[in-house]
Amino acid sequence: xxxxxxxVRDYLSAVERETSALPADRRQELLxxxxxxxxxxxxxxxxxxxxxxxxxxxxxRTIAATAxxxxxxxxxxxxxxxxAGAPARRGKVHPxxxxxxxxxxxxxxxxxxxxxGPLFGVLFRITGAxxxxxxxxxxxxxxxxxVLLTVVLPTVLFTTWNLANGNTSSAAPTVxxxxxxxxxxxxxxxTAAWLWRVRRA
Amino acid sequence: xxxxxxxxxARAAAQLRKGVLEYCVLALMRDRPxxxxxxxxxxxxxxxLATSQGTVYPLLSRLRRDDLVTTTWQESASGxxxxxxxxxxxxxxxxxxxxRVWPGFRNAVDAFLNTPHPSTGDLA
Numbered sequence: 001x002x003x004x005x006x007x008v009r010d011y012l013s014a015v016e017r018e019t020s021a022l023p024a025d026r027r028q029e030l031l032x033x034x035x036x037x038x039x040x041x042x043x044x045x046x047x048x049x050x051x052x053x054x055x056x057x058x059x060x061r062t063i064a065a066t067a068x069x070x071x072x073x074x075x076x077x078x079x080x081x082x083x084a085g086a087p088a089r090r091g092k093v094h095p096x097x098x099x100x101x102x103x104x105x106x107x108x109x110x111x112x113x114x115x116x117g118p119l120f121g122v123l124f125r126i127t128g129a130x131x132x133x134x135x136x137x138x139x140x141x142x143x144x145x146x147v148l149l150t151v152v153l154p155t156v157l158f159t160t161w162n163l164a165n166g167n168t169s170s171a172a173p174t175v176x177x178x179x180x181x182x183x184x185x186x187x188x189x190x191t192a193a194w195l196w197r198v199r200r201a
Numbered sequence: 202x203x204x205x206x207x208x209x210x211a212r213a214a215a216q217l218r219k220g221v222l223e224y225c226v227l228a229l230m231r232d233r234p235x236x237x238x239x240x241x242x243x244x245x246x247x248x249x250l251a252t253s254q255g256t257v258y259p260l261l262s263r264l265r266r267d268d269l270v271t272t273t274w275q276e277s278a279s280g281x282x283x284x285x286x287x288x289x290x291x292x293x294x295x296x297x298x299x300x301r302v303w304p305g306f307r308n309a310v311d312a313f314l315n316t317p318h319p320s321t322g323d324l325a
Contacts, residue, residue: 026262033237033258036284040238043280058253066252067259197268 004050008038011054018064030067072200095137095199099192101128102150106185125151137199149191154184218251225249227296234287
């Protein structure tokens with residue numbers, strides 16, 4: 001004879017199994033929500049059998065399918081059974097990675113103004129742009145806007161700055177160049193923050 | 202494997218319900234924050250919820266990620282602490298917009314459903 005705790009644990013394990021394609025934090029949140037639901041319901045309806053409470057909550061597979069659909073892993077709604085591995089494979093790069101690479105490229109150049117510092121900064125920016133464009137976390141429009149504001153705009157500004165100031169003072173950090181770098185960092189960081197907010201999981 | 206017609210219809214109905222359900226959820230929070238079990242009861246009693254209760258939690262999670270609702274933990278006199286859901290400003294704006302658009306949409310659909318032979322001329 002299984003105890004109530006066993007039944008709840010089995011139920012949550014089933015949900016956990018069925019949501020293996022979900023990001024870990026999303027899965028934990030769902031499990032916490034369901035666990036809380038069971039606890040609150042039992043506090044409010046002490047006479048209700050645990051089996052009844054779990055039956056009302058629903059089939060773990062239905063809940064998992066809804067969670068996967070809400071997470072946007074299936075473009076056409078509920079993903080077909082059996083391809084649960086696909087969303088996990090596609091969303092491998094964490095959305096923070098391209099955003100941090102793009103944002104940190106500027107402070108990196110400020111900290112290491114002499115070669116090969118700027119070279120690495122440029123590499124960061126290119127890698128960040130590629131990761132951003134290949135990510136599943138944003139729409140095409142968001143990606144284009146992101147690349148324009150975090151890559152194209154700073155590159156144009158830096159190039160203009162360097163051309164206007166000649167090559168003699170380009171490497172040595174001055175108050176003015178630091179301020180200019182910070183001014184470029186603002187739209188980049190702002191865009192990165194926006195992309196972070198609008199990302200889909 | 203092709204789903205049968207009945208499966209397709211069930212899915213279409215589920216999609217329709219799902220699209221409206223989130224506004225029902227937002228509407229329930231219009232006057233005050235609510236906790237999960239409370240929201241599910243209200244939905245179930247109204248008949249707006251066609252699927253099992255548990256499917257509302259992923260929906261609530263998305264509403265929170267979309268910044269339409271915020272959550273706070275509140276202690277309860279009886280039982281465990283509860284996660285309360287409240288409308289954000291953008292959640293309220295989304296609800297107001299839906300409230301504005303819905304009657305026209307509903308009437309338009311009703312008009313189609315209740316007119317067996319759509320007339321191209323003036324209605325009598």
